Amino acid sequence: MARSEGPLDHQYRGEHPLRTLAYLFRGDRRRISAALLVFAVKHSPIWLLPLVTASVVDTVVQHLEITRLWSSVGVVLFILVINYPLHLLYVRLLYGSVRRVATGIRSALCTRMQQLSIGYHSRVSAGILQAKVVRDVEAIEQMVQQSSDIGLGAVTVLCGGLAIIAVRTPQFLPVFLVVVPAAAVLVMRLRTQLRTHNEHFRQDVEHMSSRVFEMTRLISVTRAHALEGKALNRMNDSLRQVLNSGLRLDLMNGRFASLAWVFLNILGVTFLTAAALIAYYGVWAITPGDVVMLSAFLTTLTNSTTTLLGLAPVITKGLESVRSIGEVLQTPEVEDNAGKAEVAEVRGAVEFRGVSFRYEGAAEPAVREIDLSVAPGETIALVGASGAGKSTVLNLVIGFIRPTGGRLLLDGRDMAELDLRSFRRHLSVVPQESILFEGTIRENVAYGMDEADTERVRAALRDANALEFVERLPDGLDSLVGEHGARLSGGQKQRLAIARALIRDPKVLILDEATSALDTRSEALVQQALARLVRGRTTFVVAHRLSTVRNADRIVVMDGGAIREVGSHAELLARGGLYTALQHGQAA
Structure with a gap:
């Protein structure tokens, strides 16, 4: 870098x-x-x-x-x-x-x-x-x-x-150099005791806050079992504890304020008296004004030293x-992208040559000895149980991680030698949970595409089966989606994510469980949009529901970080192997 x-x-x-x-x-x-x-x-x-x-x-x-x-x-x-x-x-x-x-x-x-x-x-x-x-x-x-x-x-x-x-x-300078620091240290020792009581009071308030949160969450259970009295007794115990702790803190605050005030004023009066006596009997040649000045400086310098310690x-x-x-x-x-070749154009050919990857601290590699050649425009579906290595393969394609063994090629070039930031300009990802930021629909769809005009945004929304619901919103393209898209349904958010991918016109597409969290109607609309999105693009699809990947050009069945089977839906069913077992397991 x-x-x-x-x-x-x-x-x-x-x-x-x-x-x-x-x-x-x-x-x-x-x-x-x-x-x-x-x-x-x-x-x-x-x-x-x-x-x-x-x-x-x-x-x-x-x-x-x-x-x-x-x-x-x-x-x-x-x-x-x-x-x-x-x-x-x-x-x-x-x-x-x-x-x-x-x-x-x-x-x-x-x-x-x-x-x-x-x-x-x-x-x-x-x-x-x-x-x-x-x-x-x-x-x-x-x-x-x-x-x-x-x-x-x-x-x-x-x-x-x-x-x-x-x-x-000058004759009073040694006195100040001794008395002022000593007074400041004494005041700070009193403050240290006060800090301990403040800490106890804070902990009691936090405990009370936790009890309030607990009480509000359990109100339905409390009311259903007529335990209001029990809940209030628990709450009152915490309130009494805060009351007692607060009273102790107030008393300590009062003691500190009073002791500090009395101590500093006694010190001031003592010093004033001593200076006055020295001036009165002519012990040292100081004037009445010097007496007043020295008295004022005693308080001022003590407070300054205390402030520094505080x-x-x-x-x-x-x-x-x-x-x-x-x-x-x-x-x-x-x-690490420093000094590596930029990717100006992508056809979409991806080749795994004995690729392995082990996460730091892991006993076993997440994927091992993967050999797979993907042609430009081909749709590859990755299926298998949780932990099979599907997400790791996607992260390798995106370039989030680099192989710890073997080589991963993009259009015949080793990705280890490429600036992956420039490669990702030709790639889009549609995740399981759509990530939207607080802004308008237009801003979310055209994110990073400042040159995209209104017609281009509308075309992307139309192809993503999203334009119809967007036009029904009060402000259309300028409607706010809310924080994390809170004003939209799951299906609507996912279609916006597809529109965001479409407007970038990527050559490589990653679909990570893009329909797993949707209801049947929303899934149908999203599947139609995805069918348009994958057309002519190299696509990697991860899905648990096998019904969503049966139209893929090839299905890669993974288990234990390795590729076990590769073929079309019909070919894999005909073999009666691991894919067939997964299919029967979901049907059951």
Whole structure:
């Protein structure tokens, strides 16, 4: 696979996720640097105000020149007024970068999902991949944004506050360097206890939610057996558990809030008293304004340190999400088409020469030593019990998997040497369950065929026995099918799938149990449409109901991953072998 420029072109795994983040944001380095500078300026009021307050207090207490008061007020007003435009500039610079990077990661994940092998997708849940695209990327966004907004704010206050203390009252700097971290650690220990109670409350709420779901599902059984009282008692037990857990949590929240408030205020009063006594007795040369400033900085710096410690869970979650997306972006299980010959034209001749395939970790091959030559335009039906290897053969033809033994030829060319993406432009698949996306009928039928006009869409629908029901819909071709085609019946969805195949005019056609889930009337309409669809095309059909394949040019009977019989319907019945046994078994 040719490597793409951008988020896919990186190690991701085996390195610290912070380095990965630096790589992801490499294109926005200048914007982020500018955002950090703007933030430092716009956040300056938090650590400048205590200094300005000290100047105002000294002016009043010591009766200094009044111009000093106006200068202090002017500085305060200026730094407050410029906050608004600077904040907007900061949001534009930083949040814009974060959003662009998140979009790039999501695009890279979706790109890699399209490149990953079908074997990978069969093993990894679609829900897990969806969570990586949605939740993991969102966790990275939140980590960067909160670290910037909250963390950078706390760092700015700490650096600015400590710098002012070091310049104006250096003798108090060692006190701050000891007291502030100690106070912050104590507050965080209280929060840790609170987190445990929050976890217990969440688990109780989840248990209650499970009980509610269970109760609603069993209402018919409960009412039928007059067990309403029993069900309500079970539900009330869960409700009481949530009540007690919630009350304990509220009490713990109250204790934490009160203890933290009392502790920090006692610390502040103690520090204020000590500073006042030092100023009063002239132990150190500090002014009344310095006393007020130091008291304000104690609370501000303690809160900032606590905030930084509190960011740890958010940062940990974000970095873990970086590792999580790396599992997808750097997985080696991709379909290898790099440097291989493109398929510009297909006649439809397919030949299996001793083809075998073994799934990873399987003890036995799924198919073994298959020899089969299919002429252009021939219809081949694959029949046999579940696990016989039929679906594996289809996946080999589509190119979802490549043979682990033997050779598979397309028009005389080894498919191992072909770019299978270009081959699939000449192929269509009609699966057992039609896959429709939320959109109009026109969009679903002409999916990937932007050049298809209305007449071409209508012709495909007509040949698929679908035009009649489409024209009865209020909006015709522009009618919405609903999510997964929820507004259509099974037969209607399957006929749309056939129309989608017809409009592509494929040379190779795959029909995988295309009528197995339909009622008799719908099956008849679909079979008529399929008869038009297979005409002149190399077709591989998998079906459990043998009545649907009797008109195939040849029927291939499989068992245990090997071909046991090949022939027409009449020839196989005349032999009285495995096909005849399958036929009698279904008739019974």
